[in-house]
Amino acid sequence: MKFLNNTPKGKNMKLGPEDTNHGGAEMASASAIPPSIDVPSTRIVTTSWDDGDPFDWDVARLLADRKLPGTFYIPVQGHHSDVRMDRADMLSLDAQGFEIGAHGVSHKNLARCSSRQLLIEVEGCKKRLEDEMGKEIRMFAYPGGRYNRRVIASLKRAGFTGARTTEMLARDVNFAPFSMPTSVHVYPHSRVDYIRNLLRARDLGRGRDYLTRFWGAENWVSLAKMYFDSVLNSGGLWHLYGHSWEIEELQLWDGLKEVLDYVSNRPGVLYLANGPIVDSEWTQYLSSEVCPPSANGCQQGRPSVQKPRERQVGICQAR
Numbered sequence: 117m118k119f120l121n122n123t124p125k126g127k128n129m130k131l132g133p134e135d136t137n138h139g140g141a142e143m144a145s146a147s148a149i150p151p152s153i154d155v156p157s158t159r160i161v162t163t164s165w166d167d168g169d170p171f172d173w174d175v176a177r178l179l180a181d182r183k184l185p186g187t188f189y190i191p192v193q194g195h196h197s198d199v200r201m202d203r204a205d206m207l208s209l210d211a212q213g214f215e216i217g218a219h220g221v222s223h224k225n226l227a228r229c230s231s232r233q234l235l236i237e238v239e240g241c242k243k244r245l246e247d248e249m250g251k252e253i254r255m256f257a258y259p260g261g262r263y264n265r266r267v268i269a270s271l272k273r274a275g276f277t278g279a280r281t282t283e284m285l286a287r288d289v290n291f292a293p294f295s296m297p298t299s300v301h302v303y304p305h306s307r308v309d310y311i312r313n314l315l316r317a318r319d320l321g322r323g324r325d326y327l328t329r330f331w332g333a334e335n336w337v338s339l340a341k342m343y344f345d346s347v348l349n350s351g352g353l354w355h356l357y358g359h360s361w362e363i364e365e366l367q368l369w370d371g372l373k374e375v376l377d378y379v380s381n382r383p384g385v386l387y388l389a390n391g392p393i394v395d396s397e398w399t400q401y402l403s404s405e406v407c408p409p410s411a412n413g414c415q416q417g418r419p420s421v422q423k424p425r426e427r428q429v430g431i432c433q434a435r
């Protein structure tokens with residue numbers, strides 16, 4: 117399938133159809149999909165990082181050294197350490213070609229917010245970040261991975277063009293713009309954690325995929341490599357996400373370096389931030405948003421298991 121009407125929306129369009137094997141700062145700043153991309157065979161790598169913790173700088177350095185892209189989702193108020201990247205930090209990340217996305221004002225569970233709270237969290241964070249950055253903020257990451265149809269409607273009204281979830285084990289480029297999944301979380305999840313995440317996503321194909329092809333992965337590092345190999349062989353989207361403060365707390369830096377080394381500078385791979393992927397036309401192929409009961413999120417920095425009663429509150433059951 118060919119894209120015929122793809123309109124570059126970013127500032128540094130540097131990719132071309134025959135020029136998709138670069139990594140680098142150029143890739144990190146690439147903000148649009150080259151025209152005439154063959155979707156089924158496209159191999160895309162993206163990364164995203166939540167909470168705006170000062171350790172994000174260490175992540176950014178690892179990405180920049182390997183010429184990898186990244187979207188940094190930053191709440192207005194500091195989340196984990198009560199200190200978040202300031203305006204100068206965000207402008208510097210932006211100048212390096214990284215994307216800045218929104219992550220709410222105070223990292224609330226948006227699915228449980230009142231209408232007024234939701235308005236403050238969604239529109240408030242967009243306006244604040246745009247005032248600080250002097251540019252439009254298009255992407256959003258759900259705090260704690262929690263969302264429903266009401267939250268999606270609020271994001272659309274505010275002018276966001278897409279949102280990333282905390283669903284894992286995905287490698288398909290076809291997804292609804294406000295239900296962008298990930299492939300692997302930088303965290304030592306157990307297999308049970310992955311099964312729980314899949315059950316919440318209610319994606320049978322993804323579950324079958326994991327059980328038949330990736331069950332043997334010994335840890336998150338080998339899982340990340342196996343998913344990347346799969347994308348490399350058959351096309352798709354490889355999306356790594358994480359929290360820098362969590363990586364620091366659990367000392368996951370060596371594993372992260374190993375994975376980033378493994379996926380960087382590969383011929384034939386398109387390296388893009390989250391926004392340009394969502395802006396592409398293939399995410400529009402799905403006519404309805406998918407808003408399953410939320411998966412594990414970053415609110416606690418651990419896979420969170422909701423109480424049964426909570427799980428029903430404001431959670432969209434549609435699929």
Ligand SMILES: [Zn+2]
Pocket residue numbers: 166167195219223259260414415
């Ligand atoms: Zn978060």
